[in-house]
Amino acid sequence: VGCTKCPVLCSGLLLIISYPGVRPKKRKKNINLMAAMAALRPLHWPQLRPPGQRPATTPPAAAGATTWRRMAKATTSLAPGAPIPSLPKKKVLVPIGMGTEEMEAVILVDVLRRAGADVVVASVETGLEVVASSGTKLVADASIGACASEMFDLVALPGGMPGAARLRDCEILRKIMCKQVEDKRLYGAICAAPAVVLQPWGLLRSKHMTCHPAFMDKLPNFRVVKSNIQVSGELTTSRGPGTAFEFALTLVQQLFGSSVSEEIGGKLLLQSDNNLPRKQEFNTSEWVFHRIPRVLVPIASGSEEMEVVMVVDILRRAKVDVVVASVEKSTKIVASQNTKIIADKSISAAAESIYDLIILPGGVAGAERLHKSRVLRKLLKEQKSEGRVYGAMCSSPTVLQKQGLLTNEKVTAHPGVIGKLTGQVVEGAGVIIDGKLITSKGLGTVMDFSLAIVSKLFGHPRARSVAEGIVFEYTKN
Known part of the structure; x- marks a missing residue:
């Protein structure tokens, strides 16, 4: 709250400062109120005016012309170096x-956390x-019951079957979602979830989807x-795993604005230049x-959880026998954006095959681990x-180099580490295949990377079929 009498920006609190002439009891109460509020939040308040000093007045013309920029300058001059109160994180x-579709769930979580959402x-x-749905074992942060009394800025439903049906049959989630819609807060659904979850709950009325x-x-x-x-209003819907990045970035835009969405999209290495080859x-x-x-x-x-989940999911859809093995003491790992994944076995057990x-x-x-x-x-x-055959994504081509597994092969890697590679870069x-070696830049190029493997193993028809199932545009070249 800002006013023309005080240059302080009060983060949603309206403070009443008493002036001389107010009854002593009221003055004491107001000062105590200020002290209590200052104790609750470490804001730097300007020094109170000494008793007996007349309050400064603002000319009428200036009062009407007060702007946020002028108020910010005034605050700086009164409290130099004072920290700006941080806004609460957006809760999602x-x-x-x-049976939830793991690519949709993990991409949503990863991208939103990168944008700063809780x-x-x-x-x-x-x-x-x-x-x-494809056998990846995920560990949730909480039970849905623990979230029943929470208020969220966004509720986003991943798809997958029978995962969407499991969401639909959860009464606690239904109440959370109905309250979300009633309060006109953001909600979204992807893949099967709009039809299997939102439609039976009556949450698509007057919406396009x-x-x-x-x-x-x-x-x-x-x-x-x-x-x-x-x-459509507070509702955002999307089609499948292949559109999950676009879905997540649209939600980021609604929560944080276009600049944040564009920044995150750039870091995800999503293909934006159609003139560049996606695979060589x-x-x-x-x-x-x-x-x-x-x-x-x-x-x-x-x-990187998105990379793990995408390559495992797509290869399993193509009927490849995929083993996820942990190099840690436990089969449970915490990935880069705090997604918890349980491996199928330890690396020692996997080494027997x-x-x-x-x-x-x-x-x-x-990669370092x-x-x-x-x-x-x-x-x-x-x-x-x-x-x-062997391959690496994102920063992991540096692992191959450190272990002497890159000699004259042509490779690529994440832009942040590509300068560390000494071979033929x-x-x-986004994807480079050289004989029995395949590498990619990671993140937004992993679907192309995974489908390139499917194509090499089974041919283009199966790769195209898998791509259609996840609603992803597949090209041979």
Whole structure:
């Protein structure tokens, strides 16, 4: 609250300062009120006027012309160096259940946390551990019951089946969502969730919406829009995993503004220049196996969760046997944006098998921990010496370099670490394949990276089929 009598900006509090002539009891009470409020919040108040001094007056013309800029200057002059009270973080709820689409949930959480939101992942199940639609094991931050009395700036529902049905059948979540709509606060849903959750709850009235193509017939025909993103008042809907980045960034824009959304979008390395190739291949080599390919994805605390979840989900959709192995003492790791993931087994147990492909996810802290794993180092060395396929995303190509696994191969990596690579670096495309090595810049390029692997293993038709299922634009080149 600002006023022409006082240059202090009072973060939502209206303070009444008594002047001489006010009854002593009132004066004492008001000063005590100021002291109590100052104790609650470390604001720097201007020194009170000594008793007997007449209050300064503002000429009428100046009073009418007072602006926020002038008030800010006045505050600075009265309290030099005074910290500006920080605004409370935007609170976001992302509920999950058995069968939730892991890419949608994790991309939502990761992107919103990068933007500065306080995101709570809440389980609608009896426990916090949830097995997502493609088998990734996630651990929620809280139960949905613990969130019942909380107020959120945004509630965003991931899709996936039967995950969306599990959300629909949760009465606590239904009440939270209905209150969200009643209070005209932001809410969103992606993939199956608009049709399976919001429609039965009656929360799509007078709204235009979109959803996954497989569920379009469940929505009112005259209000369905065939677009990746549809914003209708407080409601935002989207189509599937392949549009999850766009969905998350739209929500960031609504919460924090366009500048923050654009900044986060740039950091995610999303392909914006259609003139650049999304994938380049050198020294073409066949990746053909006469059985179901077996892939190892090692993870560590600090690994980039979006990269882990995307590559695992897409490869499993293509019917690849994927093993997620932790290099930590526990199979449970905390990823770079605080998503909790439970691996299928430890790296020591995973080392008992041979893999057709080993893929290292990124994340600076996670990559360093992968590098320190002696078991993984041995596996990677054997992988290259035996002529089997291996790859890395984001910051993890530096792990391959440190271990002497990059010689004359052409590679790419995250722009933040690409300068550390001494080999033949290719910076144009998001994904680079050189013989039995595949690397990518990470983050927004991981879907292309994963589909490139599917294409090498099974051919373009299967890669295109997987891409259609996640509503992602697939190109051969």
